[in-house]
Amino acid sequence: MESNRVTARAGSLDQRLRVPVNLEFPGSHLGLSWAYLGADDVNEVYELDMRCRPNDRPSLVRRKEDLEPLLGAALTAHTYEMLGGRDSHGELRAVAKVALLAGVDSEHVSQLEAFIDPPWRGRGIGRALIDWQDGRARQLISADGRDLPVSIESRVVSHLTERRRLLAAAGFSPNRTIEYLVRTVERNEEPSSAIQTKLDEARVGLIPFDPSLGEEIRTVFNRSQSHRLGGRLIPSLDFAREAGQMDPALSFVAVTNEDPLVVGFLLARVDEGEFGAESRIVFLATERGWRNRGIADALMSAHLQACSVAGIRATGTTVDTKLNESSKSWVTRWDFFPRSTDIVYAIEM
Incomplete structure (x- = not known):
């Protein structure tokens, strides 16, 4: 008797990815010649990024140091490929940037970004780059070999409607929003006795940030990431580089009074914003078991006072409103307001 049993098997990683065997650079008919970029190109990439910033990212500054690991001019655990058109x-x-994040064990995360000189926009370059980036991301994920869920993402400022249309046409869907929220710093930010009382009751004190505490801070940060931000952990090499850019005068660490342990931190740096020097809070977290004890409030209060003393009139922070909605509610209570909104488009497999 014939069996009526239906058989099937799970698709392999490559079957899900539909990895392109041959992937060509964008065509020369677009008016540019294409090649991979490296460490010698950092200055040119930075200059192009600055020309694009008023159109693409008016609220956030990217330093030259931020570009160096992308181009092999600084060590990183992530995989980056940068394609340039001349x-x-x-x-x-x-x-065009294609990144494959390290430190993510539960899924493959590839992040795509492109920036085009404003006079060269509207010529089809953007769509050609998206197609190349998508294909190259699939190749890099396939080469990694781990059969995990996949997220290929591209972050775009909400007002860039043409870029959003291009991503949608390429099969990307809106996934979540990322907001940059800012707060005006008063000239005389006063300490709060209520906040200090709660900190004393928790038997916790604040100390200035010291880079020697970097690995302890990274450990707390990654535990927070694992619970609240989808497990996208930051490798030691990359955290050490970013921590080196923080301003110790504006950054604070919460430690227990006895047998000192790091239980929270706020790390910030100074960038040139739209209206002069602004602080940007890059890392902010409290150890899970120490939340709701006033530690985050104490860190923010100390940061605002330090900004006031330094004559910095604004501070801001980025919040992923889908993966970390509670943080937005908290910073809103501190009178932060949205300055810009990015939308993350993604292909998930």
């Missing part, structure tokens, strides 16, 4: 005079006019 005009007939050798001028860099377009850049």
Whole structure:
């Protein structure tokens, strides 16, 4: 008797990815010649990024140091590939980034970004780059080999409607929003006796940030990430580099009074914003078992007082409103307000 049993098997990683065997650079008909970029191109990439910033990222500054690991000029645990397009005079006019994040054990996360010189927009370059980036991300994920869920993502400022249309046409869907919230710093930020009382009751004190505490801080941060931000952990190499850019005068660490343990921190750096020097809070977290004890409030209060003393009139922070909604509610209570909103588009498999 014939069996009526239906058999099937799970698709492999490559079957799910539909990895392109051959992937060509964008065509020369677009007016640019294409090649991978490296450490020698940092200055040109930075100059192009600055030309694009008023259109693409007016609220956030990217330093040259932020670009160095992307181009192999600084060590990183992540995988980055940067493709550049030059005009007939050798001028860099377009850049496309493909990143495959390290430190993520539950899924493959690839992040795509492109920026094109404003005079060269509207010529089809953006769509060509998205197609190349998507294919290259699939190749890198396939080469990793782990059969995990996949998220290929591209973050775009909400007002860039053309970029959003291109991503949608390429099969990306809106996944979540990321907001940059800012707060005006008063000239005389006063300490709160109520906050200090809660900190004393928790038997916790604040100390200035010291880079020697970097690994302890990274451990707490990654535990917070694992619980609240989808397990996207930051490797030691990359955290050490970013921590080195923080301003110790504006950054604080919460430690227990006895047998000192790091239970929270706020790390910030100073960037040139739209209206002069602004603080940007890059890392902020409290150890899970120490939340709701006033530690985060004490860290923010100390930060605002330090900004006031330094004459810095604004501070801001980025919040992923889907993965970390509670943080938005908390910073809103501290009178932060949204300055800009990014939308993360994603292909998830």
